[in-house]
Amino acid sequence: MIEFPSRLNVKNKNKFPEYRYSRVLCYLRRDIFEHMITEDENNYFDLDTFRNKYFKRDLESMKKIEVTIIEELTTLGWKCKTSFGGTGLFIYSTDEPPPSCHPDGL
Numbered sequence: 001m002i003e004f005p006s007r008l009n010v011k012n013k014n015k016f017p018e019y020r021y022s023r024v025l026c027y028l029r030r031d032i033f034e035h036m037i038t039e040d041e042n043n044y045f046d047l048d049t050f051r052n053k054y055f056k057r058d059l060e061s062m063k064k065i066e067v068t069i070i071e072e073l074t075t076l077g078w079k080c081k082t083s084f085g086g087t088g089l090f091i092y093s094t095d096e097p098p099p100s101c102h103p104d105g106l
Contacts, residue, residue, distance in 0.1 A: 024054045025065050032069065036091060042098040044088030 007019065028050060035045045047066065055062035066089075070080045073091055081090050083101045090101045 021061060021065070024061075025068065027054065028065055028069055029072075032073075032089075032091070041090070041092040041094070042100050044083060044090045044101070046087065047082070047089050048087035 007015070012019075031050060032045055035043075051059070051062050070089075073080050078091050078093060079095075079097070081092075081097050081101055082088065083090055083097075088101075090098055092098055092101075
């Protein structure tokens with residue numbers, strides 16, 4: 001039988017925003033991982049779709065998560081640049097961004 005995690009206890013309801021942030025950060029890491037192992041560097045990760053799914057009204061938290069992800073990828077040696085009005089994230093290994101990247105962001 002599957003049960004809810006004990007941290008979902010009513011006594012912890014003030015921690016729910018923290019739980020949500022951590023969980024969504026894990027989802028973004030997972031989705032970017034899948035993107036990186038299946039797509040070419042010329043293809044961008046669609047931040048807009050992710051934002052719409054998890055952060056319809058909380059753009060401040062999404063921006064914070066994006067900065068965290070970009071810092072983590074940079075630490076691993078990747079270069080990152082947003083494009084298309086901040087809706088696409090290019091993750092690449094070359095000195096120059098991919099040709100389809102239209103610089104307009106981070």
